[in-house]
Amino acid sequence: MYKKENDIEYLKAEIKKKNRLIDEYHLTFRILNLQIAQLQHYKNRISNLHARIEYYRKVIDRLENIIPVKKFIKIVYFGIDRCVNIFEKIFKKINCRQFIINEKNNFIFHYKFFENQQFNQSHLILIVAEVTLPQCYKYRVQQKKEYFEKLGWQCRIVDWRNQSEVLSVLQICKEVIFYRVPAFQNVLDQISEAKRLGLKTWWEVDDLIFDKKLYLQCGFMKYLPKGELDLLLFGSGLFRKALLACDHAIASTSALAQNIRQVGVYEVKVIENALDQNTLRIASDLYPRKLEIDGDLKKKDEIIVLYGSGTKTHNADFLIAADGIISALIHEKKLRLWIIGELELPNQFGDFKNQVCYFSFRSYDQYMKLLAHADIAIAPLEDIAFNDAKSNIKFLEASILGIVSVCSPRKNFKEIIRDGENGFIANSTSEWKEKICLLAGNSQLRQRLGRQAYYDVLKDYSPDTILKKQVEPIFGIPNKQVRDKLKILVVNLYYAPYSYGGATMVAEEMSRRIQKKDNTEITIFTSRPFSQHKGLRRYCDNGFLVYSVEISPQSYPSEEFNNTEIVDPFEMVLQAVQPDIVHFHAIQNLGLHLIASCQLKDIPYIITLHDTWWLCDRTFMVKNNHKYCFQEKIDLNICQACEPQVFYLRERMKMMKKSLEGASLLLSPSETHRQLYIVNDVDPDKIIVNRNGVSRPRKLRKKRMAGSVLRFGFVAGNEIIKGYNLIFDVFTSLKHENWKLTIVDSKSNLGYSSFDIDSWKGQDKVIIIPPYDENSKDDFFNEIDILLFPSQWKESYGLTVREALLRDVWVVCTHPGGQSEDVIDGINGTYISLYDGSEELKKVIEGFLKQPSFLDAYLNPYKDHIMTYEQQADELFEIYNSVKVAENKKHPVL
Incomplete structure (x- = not known):
């Protein structure tokens, strides 16, 4: 190659x-x-x-x-009245333009x-995510990106608050996941847009935050101020609404998936929180080659029991193990309790200040380094449905460092922990004390269980395992x-x-x-x-x-x-x-x-x-x-x-x-x-x-009736560059009556009219129409005898000129320029110069009006010189x- x-x-x-x-x-x-x-x-x-x-x-x-006051007021009044009339016209145009824009946008948006x-055929998967929760972002967002890219997909992550970016990336993706997003109007618009585009809409979550009834069971709820509680429950309703707005869902555990099905979304897939390359990289530096112990943190004979708390919501969880931990601290003086993050300890712990150490919340790398100093990790959780739906992250993080864990018997922990083989389950005060003390007094047991836990999480939660068992069956491999x-x-x-x-x-x-x-x-x-x-x-x-x-x-x-x-x-x-x-x-x-x-x-x-x-x-x-x-x-x-x-x-x-x-x-x-x-x-x-x-005519041109008025046409906006001012000057000063002028307002397709019919004297002789399309083009040219093209620059081409020439319509155009290359002066059209303003154009038009019969039998002898769309496309x-x-x-x- x-x-x-x-x-x-x-x-x-x-x-x-x-x-x-x-x-x-x-x-x-x-x-x-x-x-x-x-x-x-x-x-x-x-x-x-x-x-x-x-x-x-x-x-x-x-x-x-x-000026006398009354007279001054009168002057001001009539001035204001005139301004109001002007503004009414402007607003009418603006409203008309907005209506047309809305109609055209409706076609695009719907x-x-x-x-x-x-x-x-896109190979891009979009994740619209809540990005402000570091742990959630790592396990639910960043890990997905790694999986997708390993399968051959491209992946882009966008904060759900960035409306324009989300709507933009939706246009180029194959599938979209909405992770932990609430149903504010902008999110509902995003989901609606995804459905318009025919994309599968996945709503993903890793906590039971969409069920108010089960959410209220959490112990921390009773300690919240009313305003904070109301806000949480309001958010829960928004999460539920976003979930139901999507057709499919992804959960982090099987218990959570079952809760989602009960809400009313029936296709729910499970992708568990797992190990990723970043975690494995950190772990490879820390285990089995244990890092050098920091003597300022840990003395040689101390046994560290570590608890990581992301938020104050874990206060109630910790309480279920608190008495057992206190008993263990009393029984085993070498024990030290390390707490990383936010946690309010019960008052009883005041007697054990020398055995308790707080560490502030820190980055994932720093958290893992502290965790590597520990001998025992704990994960107490209340016995409620909310916690049964939780994943076993705490066990994974400790195990990949070879650290033994003692955990509550919540569903996802029970699925991986074999009590006494790769960790311990504790479900009462006595069990928490017993198992912590057992591990504290037996370093070989700690090492054996920690090593087995290490092998188990590598086998069941490695990136490749989750990729093959859970991610690939859902999203597959992109087509080559x-x-x-x-x-x-x-x-x-x-x-x-x-x-x-x-x-x-x-x-x-x-x-x-x-x-x-x-x-x-x-x-x-x-x-x-x-x-x-x-x-x-x-x-x-x-x-x-x-x-x-x-x-x-x-x-x-x-x-x-x-x-x-x-x-x-x-x-x-x-x-x-x-x-x-x-x-x-x-x-x-x-x-x-x-x-x-x-x-x-x-x-x-x-x-x-x-x-x-x-x-x-x-x-x-x-x-x-x-x-x-x-x-x-x-x-x-x-x-x-x-x-x-x-x-x-x-x-x-x-x-x-x-x-x-x-x-x-x-x-x-x-x-x-x-x-x-x-x-x-x-x-x-x-x-x-x-x-x-240009397109070939679809209809035969009607023969011009002898003695009929001379019909002129002009196709452009109200622009000096296109010569409209010349046409206006000429036709408003003509003394002849045997004419009719049809103006095609090309600007009206952009949502507004550029012409004001009121400015014309002979309104009955002037017609302003919207742009023609392929179906109405022949009708327009069949209703005119002469096309006026007084462009004020050397056009690169002049499409309308060719459309007229191909349909036996005489052309009056400026010369030189690309517009006049297919016009032969006196044979199929008339040249006017770019120099002479409206006088030359007026002279030409008056000449036609004096002798309109010259067009009665006119046919363009050089139509075969005009390039057609088919020829240009070839x-x-x-x-x-x-x-x-x-x-x-x-x-x-x-």
């Missing part, structure tokens, strides 16, 4: 990659420093605003003195997966992953149901078509509007998985490309999908750190350059005066003059270049766009044209395969 690690070239490449990442981090730090400077800049602006507000306040005070659905498919992860800012823009349409259509190719698997990574910190979410679209992540509102403009918040969920998806290739489309706001993740993990990636975001901080090379920049070779000095308030342009450009340089291939939708990137130092051999496709599929072949040559497997 070829090993990359032995290849000098590979090692050089790794060093180069690490150096590149170090440069990346340096850039990030520089950007952070720039953001600090920017904050100072904003602080100064806020101070100026405060000064202006104070100025206006003084002006109002003066006006009150000058998409139901079914258990064992074939595409869940067979790399028989080409796996592509497609990354785009938007995706259905939040479809918006040409890049999104291309990403969606290509994914749907390539998914149908043999041995190909497409997965999507995208975003959705921010909403309640719900993290990563998985749903399904057209048979493939989509992972969507929330994007928080930006604190700094640089977060558009320098967003570190998305890295963790993206890397979760990389781990789950393990793609052969990542295809980045429009990643504004997702950020460049996603690309850095691919570089770090040596995953090949492709970038489709849908716009000039990779060259221009303003994305479309349009200046703040709304005019196209017309730079060819980008000069950052010019850019800085365009954006004087921005501090990060040079760092941004460096990060962009590193991202482009690391790509396996760059795709441009048009040759015009390709040449722009080549001028800006992109390797010509690395960038190729992959023209965007071409893109070949590109994917060529990148995969090249990658295999770089890292061959022999």
